[in-house]
Amino acid sequence: MSDNNQNDIPNTPIPEILPVCPVRGSVIYPTMVQHIDAARDVSIKAIEAAMQGSKTILIVSQKDKDIDDPSGSDLYTVGTACNILRMKRNPDGTVQMLVSAVSRVTVQKYHKTEFIQAEVKPLEVPAGEISEYQALGRELRTKFEEMIPGSKFLAPDVVELILNREDPGVMADYIAFNMDFKLVDKQAVLEALTLTERVKKVLVMLDSEAELMAIQRRIQQQVKEEIDKNQRDYYLREQMKIIQKELHGEDSEEDEIAQLREKINALGLTEDAKKEVDRELNRLERMHPDSAEAAVIRTYLTWMTELPWNIRSDDQLNLKEAEKTLDDDHYGLEKVKDRVLEFLAVRQLRKERAERGEIDVADVNKGPILVFTGPPGVGKTSIAQSIAKSLGRKYVRIALGGARDESDIRGHRRTYIGSMPGRIIQGLRNAGTKNPVVLLDEVDKLGQSYQGDPSSALLEVLDPAQNHSFTDHYLGVPFDLSEVMFIATANYPEQIPGPLLDRMEVIEFTSYIEQEKLEIAKRYLLPRQIKENGLKQAQIQVTDAALEKLISHYTREAGVRNLEREIGTTVRKVARRIAGGDLKRARVTDRELERYLGNPRYLPESEAREDAVGVSTGMFYTPVGGDILFVETSVMPGKGNLVLTGQLGEVMKESARAALSYAKQNSTRFHITQEKLDNSEIHVHVPAGAIPKEGPSAGVAMVTSLVSALTGIAARRDVAMTGEITLTGRVLPIGGLKEKVLGARRAGIKHIVLPKMNERDINDIPANLRASIEFHPCENLDQVLDVALVGGLKALEGKTTPSKKKTKRDQTASA
Template sequence: MNINSAFNQLFTQDFDEETDDLIQLVTAEEEEEDEEIEFPVELSVLPIRNTVLFPGVVIPITVGRKKSIKLVKQSYNEGSRLIGVIAQKDNQAEDPDTSEVYKVGTVAKIIKVLVLPDGNTTIIIQGKKRFKVSAFVRDEPYMVAQVKYLEEKFPTRQTKEVTALVQSLKEAAAKILRLNPEIPQEAQQALDNIDSPSFLTHFLSSNINVEVKDKQRLLEINNGKERAKLLLEYMLKDIQLLEIRHEIHSKVHSDIDQQQRDYFLRQQMKVLQDELGDGGTDQEVEKMRLRGEKKKWPKPVAEHFNKELEKLLRMNPAAAEYPLTFNYAEFLLDLPWQDYTEDNFDLKHAQRILDRDHYGLDKVKDRIIEYLAVLKLKNNMKGPILCLYGPPGVGKTSLGRSVASALNRKYARMSLGGVSDEAEIRGHRKTYIGAMPGKIIQNIKKAKSANPVFILDEIDKVRSDFRGDPSSALLEVLDPEQNSAFLDNYLEVDYDLSNVLFIATANSLDTIHPALRDRMEIIDISGYTLEEKVEIAKRHLIPKQRKEHGLTGKDISFDKKAVIRVVEDYTRESGVRNLERKLATVIRNVAKSVAMEEDYSKKITEAEVRRILGAPVFDKENYQDNNTPGVVTGLAWTQVGGEILFIESSLSRGKGKLTLSGQLGDVMKESAMTALSYLKSKAEQLGIHYKVFENYDLHVHVPAGAVPKDGPSAGITMLTAIASVYTQRKVKAKVAMTGEITLRGKVMPVGGIKEKILAARRAGITEIILCQKNRKDIEEIDARYVKGLKVHFVDTVSEVLDLALLKTKVEEPLALVSD
């Protein structure tokens, strides 16, 4: 019970006149009368919720429990009308037992019983004396307890300390009354009429704004002075909370008053400025109109902009739509409509920029120069959209930055990875809360140019969901026939994107929308050779990392063999990102030595690389072991470049069961079944006894079993592995192959040839078997990539087996099965 509700109970309850006469403060004479009351040893106990009864205090209580009603009626009909009142520990307990009530309570006298119209019973009780439960006698039909009465230890003589405590309590109570205007003023008169220090503490304890457990703590204190000190502590805390609350209310009222004052002042200013002929709040709109007159933009856009300004003039500045319309008009002004940078079509300069920023990639750079040459001759951007396609870390995004630098154009970039909301491309309609233009228009605004080089990064990672299909929105952006009138939902007017040089990047073509892919010219950027990686490290990566780590060329240099060791033993990738990380690790180690003034080797050698980076991560020996029949090296393409993989097969006594393992996809499983069916049909030609298929189980496994694998390019690899184990002929060392097979024994072409060639070179492969139709892919590859490789082109499976399998069998040939 807080002080507000308590005081209201004492002074504003709507009882009849007889009851009002009964509710009064206990005087000293009444305390003397209490001494004449004979308090029984056993008391009927009434548990109450949310409050604690103190001696001398009169409070009304609504009784609803059946046990409580029975106790009240029986006690009221008796002569003494005395009951024991104890607070219960859990306010939610409907029928508390003896363990759920406190042990200290107050003897109360029932003054009045009121039966209300709703059926509830309200009793008015007056606290008389504190007691402590010695033991509970029974629990039914209501609690009865043996009690021991507690005497009040409050000095009867008014010492200075007691006087000061009483005065402090009264002052604190008066302050609470001032801070809480909801408490009636009669409460102050009641406090002034209290002379007994003991009753003052009981009265204030009953009404202080604290929890029941804290009030119970006050009731249980026998020493009056100690109770008064704790009570004063609670009241001071309550005063602090009331003061904070009062301060918050004052600030809120002050803010509201200030807003009203500002509104009236603005209205008066508007009237005065209208009388003087000044624009007032229209000044900002007029400034935008002047900017719009100087702006270079299409006539329809200018007309639309002026309509928005007229709408602003008619609108109340306090209206919710005003800031939205104002921001929209400002965005139209800030957008570059016909602000173009002058192109630098010096193609030799462009060639130098590309050669400076990127080593290798000759065909890619030649295609970009051709593209720029056509732009120079045509003088318009209506050409194919370039899409740089290749594994991560090969320099696709940085090529776009180099093109911007070569053309002297602004650079803009948008990452499409994970974009699934069409509004990211087309923008939101202005009517929506938090509406924004699409990322295309936002980046054009940031670039402050209508003809930047715009990189659409990771276009293969666009997703679609219930919010639309961003790929479909990009169709308009990347179509030279349509993007001259690109409509952003937020902009509401067409924007010309035909002068923007869009360059897309992708790691995979399979996930790109077919219609979107049709609008782009794919430029394949494959991985780098060992020699290219070494040059890239020397020219770009090492200087960059040296600078980022605060070192100079005098502090550290790399031996060429050390760089080769990092490339071969610690990286296995198409790009150079992981190579850069490994070089950074070496340079950080040197930077630590420089900072700690330790002795270190300024020349990084192979030994230093081994010391800093630890044992080699990749072992080339693992990629050259084909000494066991049934083990064949295949070539695979992944999104991060080419990889080599092993296909292992083994036979065991059984009934001709085929087992496939290694997380193979459906296509690879079908390739294995096709290969087995082909071998069964050609068993006699290959020297395989037909009974072997019935009496031996075949198990085909592709290592790295935790990695999912799928695709048709492992067809001839599967067939060679199975043929090797059935014929017990070993596979030629350092041979890898890739190609799809048919049931008739034909070899079909596959893709990703360049990545597979590079993977073979990294693994030390010397011979590769490909489909005859893949010859054109080899011819398009730079001669440096295939240097040192012997490539065999085949049309049939029999050619593959003739090239891959050795004539001699292992020392222990497969046991023949008798007829």
């Protein structure tokens, strides 16, 4: 094997310093003759230097083929010394040369001037153990012959050239050069220290290549089988489409897919949404069009294409126009309209700053979520419509009353039969824009069940920090709700879950007073009912007195819904008479109202006819308005018991006990004997007995009634009172003062006793009513009794003798 040991060593000595020609992506081995094209200056100058000297050049591979101007550190340290057989210069400046590779060499050191030079030393490559080397040679030949049928890189003449190499080391070089191995593997073959190691390295690479070829053949077979199946399915589908088209004239599935794809591309979806939609569309394209799952996917894609992903309506906000719209659509509600205009003004200023680039556009829509609270029929829903109208936005109403399932808000997952998006996404599809005004109606009526709490799902919808990526379970991808203006309504804010209410700003709607109801009826309700019932304005006239009687005697509500129904009933009965030819036009007065509506349904309470002992006048508030009530106390022989009747709640019973304790505590001052307290049964009754009553605000009326009954001093009939009491005689504040005062005024009351701490609430009462009522703010019960009893506190304490004092009304009447 001595010849083999020196198969790389040339007969002539190699110079110690050689010019270097760097090559990219290839390795040349000894005994080979190759063409090399040189286009870089560093290579051309090295070739020129070699031609002027020994015509020997060093071919070395670059570690990184992307480097255009390499230095010594960018080159491997083992290369191939080659003799230049022929060189040719091309017109474009490049150089072609034919070289004969003669020997492996090791680079001791690189030098770079105009080109790279290397100090080299021939690489001695011993064969190793001879028998092992021969066995490896046979295995190498066998492995290579097995790969020949499946290799697409080996031409027949190259195969013949390789198989004619007798020496295993040379055969390994030729195989490494011609096979599609990695550069680092080819360089490892060049750098092998023994011929045995060289052959082993090539055998390992051939095994890896054989394994890759086997995997590739298996993949090709699988692809072929899949293609055959797809071609068969496609052929059958095409036949079915043609048959369906002939039978039913239906458009082909391909047209539907193309239309869906065109719509999806025009939506401008986010990256996540586009990925999900494309995945579902590709699934639909591969499915049979009549399969159940295809119908589900088709419905999903239809939803996705119908949602307003990037469609917005331009805000046309003008505060003066908004104020005019609110005033035209609603009478009264001044505080509410002021707050709404403040809300819109902030939006307008933010929009102007965003247009100037001072703030981010996303900050324009940030702000509190308004929740309108109040009794039914007072205009909560219509105010939201007016806001949408003044902004120029679409309006969507989402009724949440009775919603008990989280899926009502978030939607159902597509795995369920009959699944669909939640009410929020449905509302946006109906609106057709990304920034509508969405009214969440009756949020206090949300229910809970084992299927989840819908109010918890609303937290994400209403939170500005989260709703930019609201994910409906049906869609499965985020949808931006940050541009939606949410407005909520509720009758009872205390029934709204705390975390949900925390994200809202409460705007309270109070009951309409009778004067406001009259104006609303004249401006809106009556003209609308005349139009809806086929009449002309000239054919019917309803007097103000008739409307006032209709309001007070036929309706009892905070809003105006029942009022509109009663007006509609009246108008329809007139329309029937006109249609029957009984009359051409009608004038409805308060006297004729009973003809159309029957007897009055409600008879408002009126003040007592005269001052009476043990009868005081209190005030109460309900969501449908305020009114007065009488507290009656009777003192009878007994054993000191207190009897309470009239369906009183626990709080009112406690107020009555506190009133009796106050009277007993001040019995000496009020000249009430202990014998009378011990030997009397005190009976407190609050008509009407069939109506449950609750609340602490009747405390002052109970004290007045009790003290009047025990002292025999009459209570004034023209005084109505409200306030909570304490055992020490303090008068505490109450709520609903406006409604209570309106009810008392309707009953003819001229004097109102109220807690001192409620004095600021008097400003909420209309000015025309304040002028006709005298208010008496009181801090303690002495001040209350001084106003409420005939003769006042002096008569109570025995300082004067109460006489049949005539009130101002009595004096006027007797005159």
